Amino acid sequence: MDSFTPVPAAIGGALIGLSAAILWLGNGRIAGISGIFGQLLPPARTVVWRLVFLVFLVGGTFVAAYLFPTLTVHPATLVEAPKWFSAGTPVWIIISGLLTGFGTKIGNGCTSGHGVCGLARLSTRSFVAVGVFFVVAIITVTLTGIV
Amino acid sequence: MNKSLNLPYLAVAAIAGAIFGAGLYISGMVNPLKVLRFLDFTAIPSGGWDPSLAFVMLTAVIVMFIAVRIGKRRGAPMFDTAFNEPEFNKIDTPLVAGAALFGVGWGMSGICPGPAISLIAFWPQDLLIYLLALFVGSYGGSIIIPSGREKRLALAR
Numbered sequence: 001m002d003s004f005t006p007v008p009a010a011i012g013g014a015l016i017g018l019s020a021a022i023l024w025l026g027n028g029r030i031a032g033i034s035g036i037f038g039q040l041l042p043p044a045r046t047v048v049w050r051l052v053f054l055v056f057l058v059g060g061t062f063v064a065a066y067l068f069p070t071l072t073v074h075p076a077t078l079v080e081a082p083k084w085f086s087a088g089t090p091v092w093i094i095i096s097g098l099l100t101g102f103g104t105k106i107g108n109g110c111t112s113g114h115g116v117c118g119l120a121r122l123s124t125r126s127f128v129a130v131g132v133f134f135v136v137a138i139i140t141v142t143l144t145g146i147v
Numbered sequence: 148m149n150k151s152l153n154l155p156y157l158a159v160a161a162i163a164g165a166i167f168g169a170g171l172y173i174s175g176m177v178n179p180l181k182v183l184r185f186l187d188f189t190a191i192p193s194g195g196w197d198p199s200l201a202f203v204m205l206t207a208v209i210v211m212f213i214a215v216r217i218g219k220r221r222g223a224p225m226f227d228t229a230f231n232e233p234e235f236n237k238i239d240t241p242l243v244a245g246a247a248l249f250g251v252g253w254g255m256s257g258i259c260p261g262p263a264i265s266l267i268a269f270w271p272q273d274l275l276i277y278l279l280a281l282f283v284g285s286y287g288g289s290i291i292i293p294s295g296r297e298k299r300l301a302l303a304r
Binding site for chain 2 (some may be wrong): 003005006008009010011012013014015016017018019020021022023024025026027028029030031033034037038041048049050052053054055056057058059060061062063064065067069070072074075076077078079089090092093094095096097098099100101102103104105106107108110111112114115116117119120121122123124125128129130132133134135136137138139140141142144146147
């Protein structure tokens with residue numbers, strides 16, 4: 001388990017929780033990225049704060065990477081498609097993006113909205129969603145052999 | 148004036164966004180391969196499994212859990228009149244099917260929506276097509292499943 005990084009993981013997780021806490025106690029909004037991203041589309045009522053949140057999310061990543069350059073890999077590429085998938089990595093990535101966009105839209109949330117905020121709110125829907133997407137993702141990784 | 152254009156409201160969004168982005172980098176979750184190394188349970192017997200993601204989720208949920216309790220006591224957020232808490236609470240087909248489809252998409256690339264945005268800071272090859280696909284998929288979902296609580300409740304009946 002040489003790649004296991006419990007301390008940065010716990011600190012980073014606490015920061016993600018703090019971010020969700022600030023957005024909740026400040027604006028009464030759930031820090032669910034798929035929702036914030038997905039509702040940039042029409043019919044979107046409150047686009048401005050969503051754009052501000054996302055732009056600063058990129059900025060926060062950038063600044064953290066500048067301050068702690070060796071803490072984490074700075075990915076230059078995405079993970080390549082498995083060798084058996086002859087159509088190539090871009091097609092694989094497109095399918096992954098389409099499924100994630102569609103699935104998080106109809107399922108009303110992703111790892112942050114259901115995972116962090118929903119579990120913390122003790123939402124039954126979120127417990128079901130988190131159980132389903134973690135199990136399916138683990139099965140997907142196993143069956144595709146992508147790692 | 149629209150509350151969502153108030154400076155404090157937008158400042159909260161900015162601060163929360165920046166901390167979220169820093170958290171994704173520091174936790175290592177901005178790296179799709181690290182996420183996949185968590186999801187790869189076949190590596191457990193060989194000792195190659197990376198349980199870091201579980202630690203990220205654990206501390207994030209604990210901090211947010213405390214915030215939710217504080218919010219219940221206060222009754223309302225600082226810069227709005229009420230918490231935007233999802234009221235729709237039925238376990239319906241779109242929830243389960245959506246979570247399953249997301250699970251496939253996540254397992255294929257190790258990317259979920261938060262890190263997808265966070266990765267813009269490093270602009271890896273193929274990220275743009277991922278983001279476009281994410282956008283198109285989300286738009287497709289919004290056409291098929293109507294948004295708004297009343298419509299969802301009507302659909303679930």
